Amino acid sequence: MEQLNQVLQWFAGAKDTYVNVYFGILRYMVPMLALVLLWRCIKPLLWFRREPEIWAWLYLNDGTKYAITHWESVIGRHKSSDVCIDFPTVSRNHAVLTRYDDGSWTIADANSKSGILVNGRQVSICALQADDVISVGGIEMTLMPITARQEQLMTQLRTKAGNGFDSVINLFLLTLLQCMFCLAFMMGGEFEHFPHILMGFGGITLCQWLLLIFYALIRRSSFELETVAFFLSTLGMTVIATVDPTETVKQLIAMGVGLLTFMLVGWSLRDLERAKKFRYIATAMGIGFLVITLLFGQEYHGAKNWLLIGGFTIQPSELSKLCFVFAGASTMERLMNKRNLILFIGYSVVICGFLALMNDFGTALIFFVAFLVIAYLRSGSVGTIALACTSLGFAGVIAIKIAPHALRRFSIWRHIWEDPYNLGFQQTRAIMCIASGGLFGLGAGRGKLKNVFAADSDLAFATLSEEWGLILGVMAVLCIVAIAIFAIRTAVMARSSFYIIGSCTAAAVLLTQTILNCLGTVDVLPLTGVTFPFLSNGGSSMICAWGLLAFIKAADTRQNASFAVRLLKRREEDADE
């Protein structure tokens, strides 16, 4: 007992030494480990093989056959049509072939000149039976959907999206990182904050393993995107642990809610019919959130976007973003209909009006970019002009309504060193602290930026770089870039344009937030007070980021990749074998 006491006393006496040694090692260990982890996660996201799925064959009566590789395919004379039939009587965009979740097919007229005939009967939309003869501009064809057996084979032959073993290794690496962070903050921090720090980091560890186990149970193996998101959340936790350790649990709860949102959005997207229904709810909620904010919101720092509910402050405009992505997504068949486009433009105008009333410049900008991406993805040649006009109006309203408030921020942009104690205070401190941290950082809790306002949200990138080095800060940005590139790459394989629009818009929102946050902090762009996805302290932002990630998951059709894509029922597989 006495010996143990002695050892303990020696340990307490030598605290400075082992803390310093540990910090000295950690500053190189953390970026190295992070690099290995991210390389393992991001490589499969960027270099996976993109294999088309074949859902049916379209036989023309001249003997040619076309593979139908999506659930939605345009038949027309236009070169970019999925089935291009270069024949004068065929309209540029003639018809849309659509497959449903249950394997049934329909054909719909896309405002063609000559219309479509099914078994000689003129139709505008028609469910297809086997051996139905379709006539498009006088050219006859039959659709041959693949059989259940073929579908099963196709599914099995597709490249597997990673394997469970890799995911477990990755998660072990991440857990190791979390342990290292946690230990560092406990060594460098106050004793009273131990529980907060333990719960903060431990909570993320628990969540990530639970999600992995859940994935294993439902036979999903791709965990890279989630690992990247958990990695960013861990970095966010280090920022909160240094700025205000009492906030860690709050952020953890937000991440829990975020995961639930991730599941809910993913589940709703699994089934396209369900997704279409959810879309209406989301559209209504998008407006609803903004109306509630306007009616009951609190104004902080010039923007009215906070809601106080039972001690928690939430930012409904963040959730509104998620709804906007839902509202913007659309199936091919609807894309061909101008009316839907006009409705969406109308919807955007209303959203724009509310944002103008809220005076939140950063959020308005994110919505604007989301709108542009959706508009570009949706519009063919027809809507472009209308869309351009709307975007101009959008920009105009922002400029007129929000400018006076935002102008102050713009006036200091690229001139922060001329007023380092007032308007340029946050940015100059951030940049000086990033430089102070060097490439490897100063260590847990040793930063000084934490004394500056919004160090854990608007300036999170700088706080992270100061304590853990610019290398880690850059890695955080590259994580978001990797997620976005993945979204672009999966677009080719997505089954419905609904998923492409959803995932690309989600990626665009994540990117825009990162652009405004990171580049705003370092004065490459004006500072707008936008959060860094997953990283910044902010519950609503965390929930939104996870929700957006679900959209990206839904477009990933690699074998067993995504819980947001339905698997063949185990029963069906067994029956065929």
Added chain:
Amino acid sequence: MNRVSKRASAVIVLIAVLLGGLVFFLYEYATTADQWVVSAGSPHIYNSTNIGCGQILDRSGNMLLDLTQSRIYAQDQTVRKATLHWLGDRKGQISAPAVTHYAREMTGYDMINGLYSYGGMAGQAVLTLSSEIQKAALEALGDRKGTIGIYNYKTGEILCAVTAPTYDPDNVPDIEGDTTDRYEGIYLNRFTQSSYVPGSIFKVVSTAAALDCVDGITDMTFTCSGVYEYGTDKVTCEKVHGRQSLKMALANSCNCAYAQIVALIGKENMVKYVDQFQVTQPLSFDGITTAAGNYDVEQAAPVQLAWSGIGQHTDLVNPCRYMTFMGAIAGGGRAALPHLVAQVSAGEEITYTAGTTESGRIMSEEVAGTLKEYMRSNVQNVYGAGNFPGLTVCAKSGTSQLGGGQTSNAMFAGFVADEEYPLAFIVVVENGGYGSSTCVPVLSRILAVCKAEMDKT
């Protein structure tokens, strides 16, 4: 579907913006991060406008200021008071440009590691000041306002530079609420930031000019009848000095003689020599720029020109600059320029070592030699060599009249001619009355401490 898939590539624009912005920032980081770190208000380096990191030691390694945790000054109260103006206060009222100037060297910043050092090991700046001498100087000055500077004219090290009034940073008095004038200019570092009417110490300048440009000046004699008249205006002495040579005129500090000498030199030459001796020019070292002096005789009538050569009229000199001038005489016409920071280290690595910067030649060796002889004679015949045992002190006193019924400032400037003790000095006691009677006892005490300190090494 194909076309929607293709349009997905539009997101690349955003990726390009993000990566482009990031690369731009990294470029800025690579090229300017070293400047960012030491920019005004940098949280890791400054505490308001003063340096907020590292440790500052005196020449013997005594801690003057420890900034590793909070702002801890020296243990001794008098040392705290005597060094405050070089270290800066807690509120940023007193700025300390010298140590702040070496913030970058002290932090050991490099682009890879930033400010990281193992265990947060502090940087150190070693000043040339000696806390023992500082303490002695402040004690010798007592409650009086003024400044004392002593430096090694061979190496440039400032051994002593005190300014008064000052206060104890650990026990700040109620300066704002004080109604007497005892705290007047308390935030000012009089050694570098003030300019004084030089009075008779300026006669050294006139003497040097006369020696250089008036042929046969050493053989001439000048008669003093107590008054030297210019029509209604006049230059006066406190007593009748009679016939004297230049050497005697300097020793007697005879105004009437100098009125005649300055007339011989002429206005143009006076301006030329003041410029050549640099006595009114600001001096820059260690991020400090001293106050400029003044010598303006453009519109001066003959009587005013005479007064200008006696260190009155509109003449002003900065103590630090004038001390350097004394060093140049001692050094035979050239001297090392003063500096305050001897060495800076970051962790184990020495990042800055002061070198000796020489002034150019400002007077011929011959003139300097004659001046030295004259100034030595001043001490021997007037001030009393016995006040400075073991030291060959050469000096000139001054009693600068301020007008407005104020008691004159007591001034005393000179140097030690010994090889082992190459020290130049200036003593200013505001409203101290007669230069020699006020300053000699003060200097006598301090030089004794200086000698003892130098004998140690």
